[in-house]
Amino acid sequence: MLSFEPYGNPTYFAILGVALIPLVIGLLYGRRSRLYETIISIxxxxxxxxxxxxxxxxxxxxxxxxxxxxxxxxxVYRKQKNSGPIFYLMVILAILPLTIVKVTPAVENGQNSLIGFLGISYLTFRAVQTMMETRDGTLKNFQIMTFLQFMLFFPTISSGPIDRYRRFEHDYRSVPDRDTYLGMIQKGVRYIFVGFLYKFILAYYFGQILLPRLLQMGMQARGGFLDLSWPVLGYMYVYSAYLFFDFAGYSLFAVGTSYLMGIATPMNFKQPWRSPNIKDFWNRWHITLSFWFRDFIYMRLVFWFMKHRVFKNPRTTANVTYIINMLVMGFWHGVTWYYITYGLFHGCALVINDAWLRYKKKHRESVPHNRFTQWFAIFLTANLVCFSFLIFSGFLNQLWFTN
Known part of the structure; x- marks a missing residue:
């Protein structure tokens, strides 16, 4: 039986193109065949x-x-009652499989969980957000078959982007007019071609050609302060480039395919390397994930802390929640010291960033803002992010703890 990684090779795209032709023709003539969409999804x-x-x-x-x-x-339960303990229990049960999958390698010497599969994280996010919106009352008309289509929407199932149920339902239950859909086709095709450039050319060059060489050079240059060297610095920048082009390329494939299916899946990247500060970076990098953590962890923790008066100062509430939020993101990537440190690094960076922005606001006359300071802020942010990606890569673990 044929088996492919999503968007992994030209054969996959050839099959995808043939499969989408009937759907595209139908949408051009104002018809959406949910039966055919279900068949190609399966x-x-x-x-x-x-x-x-x-x-x-x-x-x-x-x-x-x-x-x-x-x-x-x-x-069904929410239509009759709204018990807090029941809601928390249901959320815990929803994230339990993902928790088992993430913790198992840490306690079983790297052995993966039997219940794990590609994309379990992103499906869990979809399920939990739907449950939370149901509890909030913003989602009143839950349709089990539409939710099943939402969960199993194949273009985004393995690595996102993370769509929202109500936004997906709106697109899924409607057909764009001809002019709108022609624009979606144009964007979708462009996204796919840019994705080819990113993933199969640039990511391949940085990840398969440069990274192994720099890794070997970095390991051979050990012996200085913390075993750091110029090759390690080079690895930091090359890995950051690889990570961006690889994941941004995949995301463009997913969004482009979604557009061809008449579903306007949200973009995941928006020129993140032009960010003047770390908060703006998270508004541009892996957008659907960072916004999911913002909306369903950060904001809810802030509300809970304020409601129960855990901290007297709102700034303390925000700062503690920043760190908790990013630590959760670190743990989500995996239970290793470098993923957790990566999350802690970004949590602390967000706290410092907010403090700096408050200082700038109070001292506008003494803190210049011009083209030079703007570009310096972008340069500083990019380098801080690259350093965090060096931590994230796990290379330091290999550099420091292997013979």
Missing amino acids: FFLVLTFGGPKWTQGVALIVYISYEVLLTWGYA
């Missing part, structure tokens, strides 16, 4: 989770059944 899910990955496919089926029933059950 087909591409089989391509992704079939063959040698059949165990992941089984895990996906069990997981989806579990999350759909859990979310549907809470939606």
